[in-house]
Amino acid sequence: MTTPTTAPAVAPAPPADEPELHAVAVVTLGCARNEVDSEELAGRLTQGGFRLVSDPADADSVLVNTCGFVEAAKKDSVDTLLQAADLKENGRPSTVVAVGCLAERYGADLADSLPEADAVLGFDDYPDIAARLRGIVAGERPAAHVPADRRRLLPISPVDRAAEAPARVERTRLETGPLASLKLASGCDRRCTFCAIPSFRGSFVSRRPSDVLHDAQWLAGEGARELFLVSENSTSYGKDLGDLRLLESLLPTLAATDGVERVRVSYLQPAETRPGLVEAIATTPGVAPYFDLSFQHASATVLRRMRRFGDPESFLGLLDQVRSHAPLAGIRSNVIVGFPGETEEDLETLTDFLVAARLDVVGVFGYSDEDGTEAESFTDKHDEDEVAARLAHVTDLVEQLTAQRAEERLGEVVEVLVEHVAVEDGEVVVEGRGAHQGPEVDGLCRVQGHPGDLRVGDLVTGTVVASEGADLVVTSAGTVR
Numbered sequence: 517m518t519t520p521t522t523a524p525a526v527a528p529a530p531p532a533d534e535p536e537l538h539a540v541a542v543v544t545l546g547c548a549r550n551e552v553d554s555e556e557l558a559g560r561l562t563q564g565g566f567r568l569v570s571d572p573a574d575a576d577s578v579l580v581n582t583c584g585f586v587e588a589a590k591k592d593s594v595d596t597l598l599q600a601a602d603l604k605e606n607g608r609p610s611t612v613v614a615v616g617c618l619a620e621r622y623g624a625d626l627a628d629s630l631p632e633a634d635a636v637l638g639f640d641d642y643p644d645i646a647a648r649l650r651g652i653v654a655g656e657r658p659a660a661h662v663p664a665d666r667r668r669l670l671p672i673s674p675v676d677r678a679a680e681a682p683a684r685v686e687r688t689r690l691e692t693g694p695l696a697s698l699k700l701a702s703g704c705d706r707r708c709t710f711c712a713i714p715s716f717r718g719s720f721v722s723r724r725p726s727d728v729l730h731d732a733q734w735l736a737g738e739g740a741r742e743l744f745l746v747s748e749n750s751t752s753y754g755k756d757l758g759d760l761r762l763l764e765s766l767l768p769t770l771a772a773t774d775g776v777e778r779v780r781v782s783y784l785q786p787a788e789t790r791p792g793l794v795e796a797i798a799t800t801p802g803v804a805p806y807f808d809l810s811f812q813h814a815s816a817t818v819l820r821r822m823r824r825f826g827d828p829e830s831f832l833g834l835l836d837q838v839r840s841h842a843p844l845a846g847i848r849s850n851v852i853v854g855f856p857g858e859t860e861e862d863l864e865t866l867t868d869f870l871v872a873a874r875l876d877v878v879g880v881f882g883y884s885d886e887d888g889t890e891a892e893s894f895t896d897k898h899d900e901d902e903v904a905a906r907l908a909h910v911t912d913l914v915e916q917l918t919a920q921r922a923e924e925r926l927g928e929v930v931e932v933l934v935e936h937v938a939v940e941d942g943e944v945v946v947e948g949r950g951a952h953q954g955p956e957v958d959g960l961c962r963v964q965g966h967p968g969d970l971r972v973g974d975l976v977t978g979t980v981v982a983s984e985g986a987d988l989v990v991t992s993a994g995t996v997r
Contacts, residue, residue: 537567538653541575541609542690543600545593546583548697548746548782548955550616551690554581557615557645558688564646568688572600577611577649582618584716587884593618594630601632611653613637615645620663621716621887627660636660666703666718684727689738693935694973695955696740698731699723700763701747706785708812709823709890710852710883713748720749722757725766729773736775741973742804742933743770744955745781751788764796771802777975777997778933780804780954786811786834787825794834798841804951805842809834811849814869815862818855823890828869835873844928846952848877853910854903855883856894863906867913876921877958877986878914882907915985922959922983925952932961932990934974946970950988959986966992 540561544554557579558568572578578600582593593616600612614636619626627636635652637645638661648658689696703718704711732743747753754762763781771779781797786809798805809831813819816827838845851866870878882903885892898906930950938945946963953959963976970976975997978990 537565538650539569539574539576540566540649541569541572541578542581543572543578543596544581544690545596546581546585546589546617548744549699549702549748550581550583551697552687552699552746553616553642555687555690556685557581557642558690559686560642560645561649562688563686564650566646566649568690572609573603573606575609577613577653578603578609579613579615579645579649582614582616584617584619584621585713586881586886590618597630597633611635611649613649613652615641617716620661620666621712623663624660638663639666663716665715667705667714684723684730687731687734689735692739694739694741694933695935696735696738696743697746698728698735698743699747700728700745700750700753704748705752706749707823707890709821709894710855710886712886712889715888717748720752720756722753722755722762724757725762728766729769732770732773732776736773739973741776741975742778742780743773743776745770745779747783749785749788750781750783751785751790751793761790761792764792767796767800767803771800776802778802778804778951780806782808782954784809786831789834791837794837795841798838798845805838805845806952806954807838807845807847808954809847809849811869812852813855813858813862813866814851815858815865818858818862818866821857821891821894822852822855828865828872831869832872844925844952846876846950846954846958847873848879848954848958849873849875850879850881851910852881852883853906854898856891856897858883858898858906863910867910870910870913870917874921874924875917876952877918877954879957880907880911880914918959918986919983922986922988925980925988926983928980929977929993930961930980930988930990931975931977932963934963934970934972934976935960937970937972946976948976950990959988961988961990963990963992966994966996968994968996970996 542554542558544551569575580597583589597614603609611634614633619636620638635658641648701722703720704714705720754760779802797803811831812824814828819826932948932950934946934948936947947960950961976992977995978992980988981991982989
């Protein structure tokens with residue numbers, strides 16, 4: 517889950533003799549896919565005659581792009597909506613609107629429980645968001661939508677979905693850094709028993725390659741040097757367009773985009789990660805040898821109850837494939853502990869796997885019920901204290917393992933994309949990420965000893981000389997591009 521972000525002032529105030537455009541702040545919570553949605557909403561709003569501002573206190577209207585993934589994310593979304601509504605007491609903003617996954621997932625129920633929001637809009641409102649907001653500002657109070665299973669909105673046959681691929685939307689960048697998210701697809705066709713995302717995000721729909729490439733070129737023109745390819749399941753890209761290996765053929769073209777130095781793929785489903793895709797990610801020039809593999813567990817028994825597939829042997833075999841092509845590849849994953857029916861033996865299988873896997877980063881989550889999921893109806897659940905104890909146990913192990921993995925990288929030569937330069941206590945602090953580190957949650961590199969000035973967006977080569985948890989300290993070799 518990312519820190520809430522808001523849209524910068526991308527349009528100046530009009531001259532004094534012209535009426536000032538209605539100012540809108542877009543606040544984003546949740547994942548990188550939500551960030552792309554916010555930029556598409558911002559693009560539609562600017563085309564519709566609105567002006568974007570960065571601070572909700574300076575806005576006439578605030579759109580909060582909510583997250584509905586897990587309980588903590590839902591709470592953050594509600595708190596952010598309430599904070600925006602509290603600003604009304606000072607006369608600005610006058611309008612607060614909820615959009616995003618929480619709004620789509622709960623619709624009218626959210627509107628009833630949160631009267632402070634002036635409207636709760638679903639995904640179907642996005643194409644007409646400018647008109648919707650204009651009506652709300654004028655005093656209209658549209659009925660919140662009634663949530664429905666969005667998987668039923670597309671033809672069952674994946675091949676028939678090609679005609680349903682969404683049209684490209686002109687985005688407005690809300691972040692000015694050298695990293696930009698680029699959406700490959702939306703939705704998911706898997707039926708994991710713990711996950712509600714497919715029900716409100718819908719079935720898997722790939723974007724057309726031409727639209728993906730157009731966005732890549734546009735983002736490069738906007739200053740992006742790294743493209744972060746996002747979707748709910750990147751390994752499925754192209755299956756509904758009749759080419760399951762489409763991502764393998766698309767990656768070299770994306771990496772060759774003028775101005776783009778690095779392409780990174782997110783969220784790979786281990787059971788669908790084919791050898792050709794592993795090779796393409798690991799060996800294509802300009803593509804980060806980085807594997808975001810969502811294992812979720814290692815016990816075959818627990819995985820079957822999750823309606824997923826795999827076991828320690830197959831997962832370790834996949835990791836061997838990765839490292840045979842790229843020994844220094846970055847590999848991260850997420851796991852769930854305390855799943856209904858998980859035994860002590862299952863937990864031991866997971867921890868043994870984590871020790872053997874040598875992953876760079878592991879996100880550890882304790883199981884909790886999600887509304888409308890199959891696992892919600894399971895009867896053999898652990899109580900909250902037991903889930904918390906297992907979560908603490910595995911989290912402690914993972915912290916030790918990721919620190920050990922970072923230490924193993926001492927002496928490696930890495931290329932760091934500079935994302936932060938500041939003066940702190942009289943010293944210049946330079947931070948960024950190596951190819952093995954994904955954004956937000958995978959640790960960072962602190963660059964020291966560079967003989968010249970470094971700027972955000974530079975790529976600097978250096979040697980790892982120390983580690984601090986998952987973070988690395990890099991001494992610059994002075995090579996910059």
